[in-house]
Amino acid sequence: MRLKITEQQSNDLKHKDVCTAVGWSSNNELYSCGDDKTVWRWNLNGEPLAKVCDSDSFITDIHWLPVPTKKAANTQNDVFVLGGADGSFSLISKSGRIDKIVKDAHLGAVVCVRWNHEGTALVTGGEDGVLKIWSRNGQLRSTLATTGKCIYSATWGPPTVIEQNILFTSGKDLIIKPLHATSSAKQMQWKAHDGIVLKVDWNILSKFIVSCGEDGKYKVWDSHGRNLYSSAPFDYSITSVSWSPDGETFAVGSFNTLKICDKTGWAYTRKSTNTGSILNISWTSDGTQLAAAGGNGEVCFAQLVERQLEWRNLVVSINENLKMKVHDILGDTSEEIEFRDKIIKWKLGFGHLVVATASQCWIYDVQSWNSPHQFDVKDNVSLILLSKKIFLMMDNSSGIQVYNYDGKLLSNPKFPGLRTEFLNSNSVSVSNDMICIIDKGEAEGKAVRLFNLTSSKESAEVIVHNMDIMEVALSQFGPLSERKLAFIDRNRDMYICRVGTGSKRPDTFKLATMVDSAKWNDHTDMLVAVCDGHFTAWYYPGIVYVDRDLLPYTRTTHDESEVGKRSQIIDFFGTRCNVRRWDGSVVTMSVSPHPLILYELVDKKNWEACLRLCRFVKDRSMWSCLVGMAIKNKEIETAETALAALEEVDKVQYMLKVKSIPSVEGRNAAMALYMRNIDEAESILLQAGLMYRAIKMHIKLYNWTRALELAVKNKNSTYSHIDTVVWYRRKYLEGINRQENDPVFLQYESLSVDWVVMKEKIRNEKEKEKQKNKR
């Protein structure tokens, strides 16, 4: 990623004095203001359009009222707020008409002004060290804080349903203060820099804070004030920082310097400018361009160029904003594609390239670059996610939309409280038949909503967790019944959960702790994650729902090559996995190719070949995977062989016993029981009419109450098994030397059990099952 800078000639500066602040309007025009008491309007290319208005006082800050969508921008009254050095602030419309001036808002100058994300409230900080909250119309709502020191910068935190925090600077400290004083929310204050903190910004998507100060450092913090990154000191004090709208990068401005950094702190690129100290930076809403206010009066425009994506043998790069180059490394061929307008978001994978420009979306097949599908988009696309057959696109006007690769709209899932401006690639996931979204509305991020795309009705399954869910990822492999969701919560614990089964109670299982990032493979069920700085792979996470004892065998950890903490997995295609380390370097990790082959063979139901492969590899992990897959597919023979190879004698014995069960349903139920699905096993048996087997199963599980329940329910049929249950129960109690005290069983206290009759009944039942199966 590089910056392309457009600067004005130094003899043609529009601001005759310091340019103090800049802000992009909703239709992508830049408004700049300065100490020459004027506001100027510029277009995207950095050409001055006109002077908007004059002010009575020196202007210290500008901020546009946020508008959620392009459409709203056209209908709503577009307003920005100016802070003045005489202690006033003014609300001014786009045309330059002054809507309202609030005089004497602060003693001394108003230093910073900031709208909240909904555009319903305004915070101002002044030289007098007072922080005030104002309504949309400029009515004073409250005085939030009074500190002794000048407030150089203030910003609103990520809004949640219950609380809204405001972050502001006070000398060398940063302070987070809740807007409404409740018992649960507390003010937080910490020393952030060795010099005065000059600017602070809080991103609503990544929830990270970035601050800079006179000590020449910029620092990244999480929302609890923990330091994640601290830069080496600059030669000059750093005068401005600003998050890009997607929260992935931030811009840093210092004396004659503009820098773009990743959210983990390392720098993508640095560029020298002729601006003097950069006092303020503003990003366009699509995050492709930014403007900086120079201390010498210059307004500097910068574009992000030379972005690049890789997938298998393809490298796609944008050199100029409208031109894209596709390079095939294998054939060493290139293709150039030109677009009519600016490329905003793009994604490569699953054999497709999806490019969203300012007005259109183009879908390319990597096989044929000449015939793209295309449709119009209404707003700036904020997210594109791909899967094998479908892809997801998100913008603030139309919400979340699911398309197939022919450009046909498949679904547009909605739920109350869905706000796309708070979602990013971590909070949404897509697979062939399902999408999932973290519910940040009513559930406050503690639940995941799942939308099944195969069913016509938009039924939403909800998985509720006891803590904030930070990241979600859906598995890509297999049919809907194989679909699994991996999610990471606030404690960085990773859970796995079966979805799409329609069961009310999702069976979540904690897979790992201290997980920084996780990713599913593109065409198998492999899952990789960075756990505690180690690269870890699960070859068959589904083993959790087959045989949890084997889970440790199917997991491998690369011990010798530590990727380091806070690494992010970028992609995981085939056996190759790209991981971005905290210092910005992309390292490639690989997983063993054998599981991939195994998946392929299982997909073709070639169990013979699976066994041969495992014998060749001679690896416990492979055998364990095979056990899982075989049992899942009810392949008892294969499972038995694999378990034998693992030397799991007890399980082999069980498999042998299963094999001896005469009926198919009985075997299926026994396999379900092996997978610990008691309910499923019971329903299989009951559906097949194998009542005795069901009762016996519960007896064996010491599930006396349910056994008796079934027996009682069935007492009017030819054979009632109440006596059997009671007999086994008595025998059991005798064995452990206890008295019956269960009231349900106490009522059968007097029942006499004839052992001979009972045995006869059981024999009859078994005979019946055999007969039935023969027919």
Add this chain to the structure above:
Amino acid sequence: MWQPHESSLVTFDEDHNLRIFDAEKFKQSQLLHKKSVEFTDKIGQFEDLMKDVMSVLKVKGERIENEKLKAIGLRNRVKGEEEIRRSNVRDYQTLISEKHIELERHAAELESLSKIEQEQKKMIESLSSSEPPESHN
């Protein structure tokens, strides 16, 4: 009757021209007239000369002034050069350190990739040396 006046004695000279002044006075005034004309001519000449001199001096002066400014400018530049060089050095140093960091990143990337290459080579070797694995067709 016209009375001749003493002070305005009108006479005739030898050429029979009518004279108001007497001959002596006339001669002197004529001389005076000639001398005056000569004098104004000379003054005029002097003035032109002075103008020339002045313009020449002015040009010279300007040139001197320019040179002086140039010299001052040069002197400042020399003084500033030190500062510029220092800041350049600083700039280049930051550039170098940035490139170093980038190099490190690429080195790490290369290292991981070569490790994978090795792994794959080993895999190929093991596959080709031992019994070939069953064909998965």
